[in-house]
Structure formats: C-alpha cells, structure tokens
Amino acid sequence: MTKSQAKHAITILIAEDDPDDRMLAREAAREGHLEGELQFVEDGERLLEHLRSLSALGPGATGAPGLILLDLNMPRMDGREALRAIKSDPALRRIPVVVLTTSSAEEDIVSTYDLGVNSFIIKPASFASLVEVMRSIWQYWLETVALPTGNRGD
DSSP: OOHHHHHHHOEEEEEOOOHHHHHHHHHHHHHTTOOSEEEEESSHHHHHHHHHHHHHHOTTOTTOEEEEEEOSOOSSSOHHHHHHHHHHOTTTTTSOEEEEESOOOHHHHHHHHHHTOSEEEEOOSSHHHHHHHHHHHHIIIIIISOOOGGGTTO
C-alpha cells in the first residue's frame, strides 16, 4: 500500500463535545486539503459505544478508526475515563489516541501518558494554527507511521 493509499484508507474518529470545535476540525481538514474520513462523537460514552460496536464486527470493520482524536473535557464520560477504557480493552488498545485539548495542565499531560495516550496536543488559539496542527497530525499518523492492518480499515 502506498502512502497515498494509506492516507485514503484511514478513518479518524474525533471525540469532541463542542459543536463549534467539531466544525472547526472539519473546516481545518478541508482547508488543509486533508483526505480521509472524519467521524465525530460527542462524549466518551458514545465513543466507547461506537468503538465496541465496530469491534464486535471484527478486525478491519468498515469505518473502524485508524486514529482517535480525543478531547479531555466532555460530559457523561470525559476523555480520561474513555482513554482508560480504550487502553484496557484488548480489542481497542492498539488504536492510536491523540489527546487534542485546551488543557495545558501538567497533571493532564502526565496522567494521559500514564494511561497510554500516544500524543498530547494543546489546541491552538487560531484557525490557521489549527490547520497546521491538523496537517501535522495527518502527515505523521496517516503518511509516516506504520499502523497495524486492522487500524487502516482494510
């Protein structure tokens, strides 16, 4: 599979409760000409429900995410709880999780790495900076790293 083909095959699942932030992420991906499927859930409970429903379908299920972008501060189940559940579930723990949050608290950075997060990114203040962050995420996770086959949706 070429880098270009891998880029097209990966679904990115974004757990974000703020509708404006979901819209900005979608627009940043569009503005950056970033290809791939974006899916959104509004909280940690829906994230886990979605992941577990796909997991029940087996490895490489259509729509299975190759990457999760996770906000920390969400209702019902926050990102920390969701991260703990993902990384403790053998069927889900190989999915890379990148925290994308407004928090810059050292406690959040340390605790999420302790829970197994793959990267911690502080949301930039400007839209132009968000576009650059999204480009960096895409380039690294969709074009640079090797992911397990089941994480590419194939």
